[in-house]
Amino acid sequence: MKKNKIIFFDIDHTIYDPHHKSIPKTTIEAFKKLSARQDTIIAIATGRAFYMLDIIEALQPYIDAYITINGQIVVADGTTIHDEPLSKATIKTVKDVFNKYQLTFGYIGKSTQAINRINHGIVRLFEEASMPLPEHNPQFEKKHTVYQMWAFGDDETFAKMQAELPHLQLVPWLSDGFDVVLDSRSKKDGIIKLLAYYDIPLQNSYCFGDGDNDREMLELVPNSIAMGNAKESIRKKAKHITEAIHEDGVYLALKRIGLIQ
Numbered sequence: 055m056k057k058n059k060i061i062f063f064d065i066d067h068t069i070y071d072p073h074h075k076s077i078p079k080t081t082i083e084a085f086k087k088l089s090a091r092q093d094t095i096i097a098i099a100t101g102r103a104f105y106m107l108d109i110i111e112a113l114q115p116y117i118d119a120y121i122t123i124n125g126q127i128v129v130a131d132g133t134t135i136h137d138e139p140l141s142k143a144t145i146k147t148v149k150d151v152f153n154k155y156q157l158t159f160g161y162i163g164k165s166t167q168a169i170n171r172i173n174h175g176i177v178r179l180f181e182e183a184s185m186p187l188p189e190h191n192p193q194f195e196k197k198h199t200v201y202q203m204w205a206f207g208d209d210e211t212f213a214k215m216q217a218e219l220p221h222l223q224l225v226p227w228l229s230d231g232f233d234v235v236l237d238s239r240s241k242k243d244g245i246i247k248l249l250a251y252y253d254i255p256l257q258n259s260y261c262f263g264d265g266d267n268d269r270e271m272l273e274l275v276p277n278s279i280a281m282g283n284a285k286e287s288i289r290k291k292a293k294h295i296t297e298a299i300h301e302d303g304v305y306l307a308l309k310r311i312g313l314i315q
Contacts, residue, residue, distance in 0.1 A: 060095040060254050061088065061313070062121070062245060062261040063304070064268050065102060067228070068281055070109050071299050072184050080305035082112055087314040089116040094313065095252055097121065099241040101225070101233055101267050102185075103162050103201070104129075109184050119252075121244030123162055124225065124235045124267055126201040128244045130251045138239060139164075139199045144222070148203050148234055149195070151218045159205035161194045168194035179206075179230070206231040225267045233267065242270035260311070262296075262304060264288060279307050 063069050069081050088094055097119040098110070104122055107114070119130040128136035140148075145161075152159040158176065160169040168191035169176065180187045194200070207215065212232050216224050223240070225233045241263075249256060260277040261268075264284035272278040272291040280292035281303050289295050296307035308314045 057093050057095050057252065058254060059093055059258045059260070059313075060097055060119075060248065060252060062097045062099040062241070062259070062271065062275065064241075064261075064263040064265065064271075065098060065100040065107075065110060066183075067264045067283055067299055068262050069113065069299075069304060070184075072182070074300070075109075075184050077110065077112055078299060078302060078304070080302040081299075084305040084308050084314055085113050085116040088308070091313070095119060095248075095254070097248060099244060099261065099263070099268075099271060100124075101202075103127075103164070103167065105165055105167075106185060119248050121241055121248070123201045124233060125239045125241050125244040126235065127164070128247050130248055135251055136244065136247050138236070139201045140203070140236065142195070144236075145195045145200050145203065148219060148222070151215065152203075152205055154218075155211065155214065157205040157207060157211070159203060160188050161191075161198070161200045162202040162204070163194070163198045163200060166198070168192075168198075203234045204231060205234070228265060240270045241267060242274045245271060245274060260313070262307070263292075264299075277311065279311075 070077055088096055095118045096116050099121040101124045121128050126138050158171055167188040169188040170192040172190045212226055223235050223237045257276050259275045261271050261275040262279045263272055264281040269291055278292040279294045279296050280289040282298035297303040
């Protein structure tokens with residue numbers, strides 16, 4: 055049977071609960087049921103890199119495709135169909151600005167990540183986010199390909215960085231920091247590539263998300279669903295709103311739209 059539907063899932067606060075460091079049992083059950091349909095592609099759309107996906111190990115047997123690092127690397131059925139790192143010039147520009155403001159910042163590579171400084175507070179933040187602690191390497195870009203950069207910072211810092219880096223896309227986290235990616239790339243672009251790869255029309259696509267880096271995805275996909283724990287500005291971008299992650303939001307929405315029983 056040709057698979058003629060595709061559904062995209064954000065990870066953090068959508069299918070993985072960082073507060074409880076777990077996947078809701080109903081979400082695991084929903085993935086099993088989706089996979090059993092045999093007409094639906096299950097895809098991940100995340101800001102995380104592949105080496106940060108151990109937290110969804112229980113779901114990986116059911117996943118067909120991945121959009122990672124906010125669209126910088128896209129993989130379908132084990133084949134990489136898009137791979138676009140940052141240029142050396144872009145990395146230097148971002149690094150110079152971050153150093154100018156003495157920010158704590160990091161690099162996302164294909165198989166590892168690095169940070170320019172580490173202290174006890176940094177270790178705690180990564181533990182709370184269920185993220186692997188980066189290696190301490192301020193010169194990471196000299197020997198590694200870089201796909202994304204990020205920095206810790208408050209709202210005032212974020213506004214300053216937007217002014218300093220107007221040609222790049224800055225995506226705020228839920229708190230305390232932001233990602234820096236190419237202005238031409240997002241989860242939306244990864245979705246377009248996967249639709250073409252699988253020859254699935256846009257109207258047969260679905261997505262779940264909750265954060266700022268889901269904004270374009272929720273606007274693009276006709277059957278978009280925002281989690282109840284998303285902030286109001288993100289919920290407004292979706293066609294539907296479901297319950298929060300800890301209230302079985304994914305499972306209940308999939309039942310309502312008829313994709314699972």
